[in-house]
Amino acid sequence: MSTLLNETHHPALRSWLASAQTPGGDFPIQNLPFAVFRRQGSDEAFRGGVALGDQIVDLAALARTGLVTGEAAAALQAGAQDRLNALMALGPTAWSALRLALSRLLREGAAGADTVATCLVPQAQAEFTVPARIGDYTDFYTSVHHATNIGKQFRPDNPLLPNYKWVPIGYHGRASSIGVSGQRFHRPVGQTLPPGATEPVFGPCRRLDIELELGVFLGQGNELGEPIAMDDAEQHVFGLCLLNDWSARDIQAWEYQPLGPFLSKNFATTISPWIVTLDALAPYRTGFERPAGDPQPLAYLDSAANRQEGAFDIQLDVGLQTPAMRSAGLAPASICRTSYRHAYWTLAQMVTHHTVNGCNLQPGDLLGSGTLSGPTLDQAGALIELTQGGKQPVTLPQGEQRVYLEDGDSVVLRGWCEKAGAARIGFGACEGSILPARTL
Numbered sequence: 039m040s041t042l043l044n045e046t047h048h049p050a051l052r053s054w055l056a057s058a059q060t061p062g063g064d065f066p067i068q069n070l071p072f073a074v075f076r077r078q079g080s081d082e083a084f085r086g087g088v089a090l091g092d093q094i095v096d097l098a099a100l101a102r103t104g105l106v107t108g109e110a111a112a113a114l115q116a117g118a119q120d121r122l123n124a125l126m127a128l129g130p131t132a133w134s135a136l137r138l139a140l141s142r143l144l145r146e147g148a149a150g151a152d153t154v155a156t157c158l159v160p161q162a163q164a165e166f167t168v169p170a171r172i173g174d175y176t177d178f179y180t181s182v183h184h185a186t187n188i189g190k191q192f193r194p195d196n197p198l199l200p201n202y203k204w205v206p207i208g209y210h211g212r213a214s215s216i217g218v219s220g221q222r223f224h225r226p227v228g229q230t231l232p233p234g235a236t237e238p239v240f241g242p243c244r245r246l247d248i249e250l251e252l253g254v255f256l257g258q259g260n261e262l263g264e265p266i267a268m269d270d271a272e273q274h275v276f277g278l279c280l281l282n283d284w285s286a287r288d289i290q291a292w293e294y295q296p297l298g299p300f301l302s303k304n305f306a307t308t309i310s311p312w313i314v315t316l317d318a319l320a321p322y323r324t325g326f327e328r329p330a331g332d333p334q335p336l337a338y339l340d341s342a343a344n345r346q347e348g349a350f351d352i353q354l355d356v357g358l359q360t361p362a363m364r365s366a367g368l369a370p371a372s373i374c375r376t377s378y379r380h381a382y383w384t385l386a387q388m389v390t391h392h393t394v395n396g397c398n399l400q401p402g403d404l405l406g407s408g409t410l411s412g413p414t415l416d417q418a419g420a421l422i423e424l425t426q427g428g429k430q431p432v433t434l435p436q437g438e439q440r441v442y443l444e445d446g447d448s449v450v451l452r453g454w455c456e457k458a459g460a461a462r463i464g465f466g467a468c469e470g471s472i473l474p475a476r477t478l
C-alpha cells in the first residue's frame with residue numbers, strides 16, 4: 039500500500055504557469071487533480087482536464103500534440119474521453135505514469151512548454167460535469183463521532199449500536215441523482231411524523247440538512263466473487279473528491295427503520311468536480327490508533343500499513359450562505375472545521391469490507407466516507423449535530439440564525455491539506471443550493 043514520495047511531490051517544484059504558485063492556492067504543480075469539463079455555454083464535447091493554478095490542462099488537446107509518449111500516452115488518451123472511467127480502469131501504474139509526464143511538462147524549464155500552454159483553458163471559463171459514469175454509489179458511516187451524535191437524536195437510549203466498532207456500516211445509495219458542484223435541487227417532499235403525532239403527514243421537508251463527506255472514486259474493479267485484500271485495496275482507489283449527502287432528517291426519522299435511508303437521501307448528492315489522486319495526497323498520510331479499550335479490527339480488516347499510514351489528514355470546512363448574505367455581498371460563513379484523520383474506518387477498510395462477500399466494484403463506482411464529524415461539536419459535519427437536533431441555532435453574519443436549511447441557502451464544502459515541508463493540496467469547492475419545494 040505504501041506510496042513512496044517521488045519527484046512529483048517535491049515542495050520546491052515550480053511551474054512555468056505563474057498562477058500555480060499562488061500562495062494558498064489549491065492547485066500547485068504537486069496536486070494535478072482530474073475533472074471533466076468543457077467551455078461554459080459551448081456545445082463542445084466534455085473531456086478530461088487537470089487543474090494547474092487557475093487553468094485546466096485540456097487532456098484531449100494535449101493528446102493531439104503528441105508530446106506525451108509511452109504508458110503515459112495510453113493514460114492520456116483514456117483521460118481525454120468524456121468521462122474518466124477508462125482512465126480509472128487502467129490502474130495505478132498508468133495513473134502515476136501520466137502524473138509524472140504532466141509534472142515534467144508543466145514544470146519550469148520544460149521542453150515543449152509553449153505547446154502545452156496552448157492546451158490551457160481558464161477555470162473561470164469552464165463548466166464541469168460528473169467526472170465518471172457512476173454505476174453504483176455506496177455511502178459509509180466511518181465517523182464514530184457522527185455515529186454517536188446522530189445516534190443520540192434518532193436513538194437516545196442506544197446511540198452507538200454495538201456493531202459499530204466491528205463492521206464498517208454502509209448503505210447502497212442512489213447514483214442517478216449525483217450532481218456536480220453548482221447543483222440546484224428542489225426541497226424534497228415526503229412523509230414525516232410530526233412530534234407527538236401517531237399518523238404521518240405529507241409535505242415539504244422541514245429539516246433539510248447537509249452531510250460533509252469525502253467521495254472515493256474507484257479505479258480498477260474486482261471480478262464478482264473475488265474479494266480485495268487490505269494490502270491491495272488502495273490500488274483500486276483512483277482518488278477523492280468532496281461530497282455533500284443532502285439529508286431530509288424528518289423524512290429519514292420516519293422511514294429509516296428497519297432498512298435505513300431511502301427517500302431521505304436519494305434526491306440529491308453533490309460532488310466537487312476535481313478528483314485528487316492518492317498520489318497527490320501521499321505526503322498527508324497518517325496513522326490511526328483506536329482508542330484504548332476499543333476492539334482491534336478483525337484480521338481481514340487489519341494490516342500494518344493501514345495502521346501506520348491508512349488515514350489522511352485532509353482539512354475540511356463547511357460554509358453556509360443565506361440569500362440575505364448573498365444580497366449583502368457576504369461570502370459563505372464557516373459553520374464547521376474538521377479533518378478526515380478522525381475517521382474510524384479507512385479507505386482500505388471500506389474497499390475490503392465492500393468486497394469481502396464477493397461483491398464486485400467497477401471503475402467509476404463512488405463510495406461516500408460518511409459524515410466526517412470530528413471529536414468536538416464545532417467539528418460536526420451536519421446541522422443535526424451542530425444544532426443539537428435543532429435546539430441550538432447556528433448564528434451567521436448580520437445576526438441571522440439557522441437550525442436547518444432554508445430555501446435559497448447555499449452550502450460550500452472545501453478541503454485541503456497543508457503542512458510545513460510539503461505543498462498545499464486543495465480540493466476546490468463543492469457548492470449546492472436549495473430551491474423551493476415542488477408539490478405534486
Ligand SMILES: O=C(O)/C=C/C(=O)CC(=O)CC(=O)O
Pocket residue numbers: 177178179180181184185188189192249251283285294299407408409
Ligand atoms: O444513525 C443513523 O441512523 C443515521 C445516520 C445517517 O443519517 C448518516 C449517514 O447517511 C451515513 C453517514 O453519512 O455517516
Ligand SMILES: [Ca+2]
Pocket residue numbers: 177178249251283406408409
Ligand atoms: Ca451520508
Ligand SMILES: [Mg+2]
Pocket residue numbers: 282283284285303304305306307
Ligand atoms: Mg444524498
